Amino acid sequence: MTRRVTSDTAFQGVLVFAGVGGLALLGGIAWVVGTMSEDAFRHVGFWRFLVGTTWDPVAGEFGAWPALLGTLLTSALALVLALPLGFAVAVFLNEVAPARLASPLSALVDLLAAVPSVIYGLWGLFVLAPAVRDHVQPALQAVLPDLPFFRGPPLGVGVLCAGVLLAVMVLPVVTSVAREVLRALPDSFREAALALGATRFEVVRRVLFPAARSGLLGAGVLGLGRALGETMAVTMVIGNRHDVPDSLFAPGYTLAAVIANEFSEAFSPLYLSALAGLAAVLMGTTLILNAGARLLVLHARGRWS
Amino acid sequence: MNGRAEERDPAIRRFRRRRLADRVFLVLTVASVGVVLAPLVAVVGSVVARGAAAVTPEFLVSVSRPVGEPGGGIGHALAGSALLVGSALAVAGPFGIAAGLFLAGTRRNRIAWAVRASADVLTGVPSIVVGVFAYAVLVVPLRHFSGLAGTLALAVLMWPLIARATEEVVRMVPRELSEAGLALGARNWRVALRVVVPAAFPGIGAALIGAASRAAGETAPLMFTAFGSPFLALDPTEPVAAVPLVIFNYAVSPYDDWRRQAWAAALVLCVLVLAGNLVSRSLIARRAPR
Structure with a gap:
């Protein structure tokens, strides 16, 4: 009897260790990135680090604002494009398409998430950016010539191109979470609305979307978290310039892209620490967003069951 | 009921508007699937088109x-x-x-x-x-x-x-x-x-x-x-x-x-x-x- 207890206890101990090890890993990452960036935060000051607009490693000046703004702009643009599309696809797959069509189509949408980021970057750099430069940007300028965010020479690479590419990469996340949320709504909702004579459009707009609101918001926030941290594809099409972009056509930078480009070339401990500071800001933002989004989705899933 | 009276009947007009909205909605959701899958086709297509020739055993x-x-x-x-x-x-x-x-x-x-x-x-x-x-x-x-x-x-x-x-x-x-x-x-x-x-x-x-x-x-x-x-x-x-x-x-x-x-x-x-x-x-x- 004692032997049984000890071997089982040991086994359970191994499992708990593996689980808690993962927990410790998360804490370890936060701690390591935090201590690495301490120097830069102390030297520059946390708020000046966040809102400073000059990034001059030689002079020891580190302002993250251009990269931070670039990250926010590209991600916002990606969401503006990806949310309506993702929701529409989710509605089609869940509410409109017959199952025989829906499952292969959703597999294809998921495949979009399996393509490695560097391949999106390669495609973005050599196919999407020239297309944006030659067709999209001149067309936008011709149609809406006076808008400040369509200013400047059409370069192809820049905030607009990065946003479009990010939208493609975020779509599968938005779609699959939105589907999960819609699937969790009981059929009685749909049946009740249809029985009252509602069209399918009205079922979706008046019944399903209001009921799934918090979950759909969660889908958006999860997509945002993905967009903020995306590195390679953005690095290849953002244009890599440490300036505050004055238009969507302008080249810019993102937090992740700065780290990717400059980390292995950092020539001073303070420089390295500043780059770790960017990583800390990035990690903090995505942690908060992801935690919030999970709560929203959980709430949405649990609410009607 | 002749055609013109039908035109004026608000209930029928509302029904037509709702039916039109529903059809537009269906078309848009189908189109969105196309828009979403287009990049997949484009990315995979470019990779195959531009890469295939250079992939040799060597x-x-x-x-x-x-x-x-x-x-x-x-x-x-x-x-x-x-x-x-x-x-x-x-x-x-x-x-x-x-x-x-x-x-x-x-x-x-x-x-x-x-x-x-x-x-x-x-x-x-x-x-x-x-x-x-x-x-x-x-x-x-x-x-x-x-x-x-x-x-x-x-x-x-x-x-x-x-x-x-x-x-x-x-x-x-x-x-x-x-x-x-x-x-x-x-x-x-x-x-x-x-x-x-x-x-x-x-x-x-x-x-x-x-x-x-x-x-x-x-x-x-x-x-x-x-x-x-x-x-x-x-x-x-x-x-x-x-x-x-x-x-x-x-x-x-x-x-x-x-x-x-x-x-x-x-x-x-x-x-x-x-x-x-x-x-x-x-x-x-x-x-x-x-």
Whole structure:
């Protein structure tokens, strides 16, 4: 009897260790990135680090604002494009398409998430950016010539191109979470609305979307978290310039892209620490967003069951 | 009722408006699927069109050559990727499966909740941040870039994927199976390892393959850990090449020949990653109808 207890206890101990090890890993990452960036935060000051607009490693000046703004702009643009599309696809797959069509189509949408980021970057750099430069940007300028965010020479690479590419990469996340949320709504909702004579459009707009609101918001926030941290594809099409972009056509930078480009070339401990500071800001933002989004989705899933 | 009276009847007009809105809605949802799948077709299409010509057996086995020299390939990078992903799988696999078993076995428990949450959060941590972590933990003390650091970064990225997927498939194993094992007097650990894990094995295999193919495409966390190398370097304490790193470095280079090779390498990587993804998915699908 004692032997049984000890071997089982040991086994359970191994499992708990593996689980808690993962927990410790998360804490370890936060701690390591935090201590690495301490120097830069102390030297520059946390708020000046966040809102400073000059990034001059030689002079020891580190302002993250251009990269931070670039990250926010590209991600916002990606969401503006990806949310309506993702929701529409989710509605089609869940509410409109017959199952025989829906499952292969959703597999294809998921495949979009399996393509490695560097391949999106390669495609973005050599196919999407020239297309944006030659067709999209001149067309936008011709149609809406006076808008400040369509200013400047059409370069192809820049905030607009990065946003479009990010939208493609975020779509599968938005779609699959939105589907999960819609699937969790009981059929009685749909049946009740249809029985009252509602069209399918009205079922979706008046019944399903209001009921799934918090979950759909969660889908958006999860997509945002993905967009903020995306590195390679953005690095290849953002244009890599440490300036505050004055238009969507302008080249810019993102937090992740700065780290990717400059980390292995950092020539001073303070420089390295500043780059770790960017990583800390990035990690903090995505942690908060992801935690919030999970709560929203959980709430949405649990609410009607 | 003649046509004009029908026109004036507000109920009929409202009905027509609603029917029109419904049709527009249907057309828009169908169109959105097209818009979403277009980039997939475009990306895969360009990779095949621009890469296929350069993928020869020689390209797959020879190592990088300096610009201007004919030939040159990605053999070193394929070997490096295999080394990095294989060793990361060797670390993250057992840890992830054990954590998944833990999570599946303990449903309502504060520790299990925290572990589950941390795995989910870890999935959301940008991979470049994981690279910074591996740099601080292994590159700084060893004083140079190494395959070990790259392995650590990839293992950190794989662990939560394996743990959560294992938890899910182990949950699907019917309780009667483990009860039968326990009724025969087997110990818990024996039941777990000899009954539950084998029963869930296709699913666990799918989790491992899925995580490995995901890691094989990761670039950002390797840039300042494994770093890349033009040689066939398989010493894990030295910088190690990887296919995604080659794609990035060649793509942003100014040389036409290297850019051509970047497309060819992209095709190879695409085939590997998508094949892994499909195998993983078919393993899951085989379990589904029950």
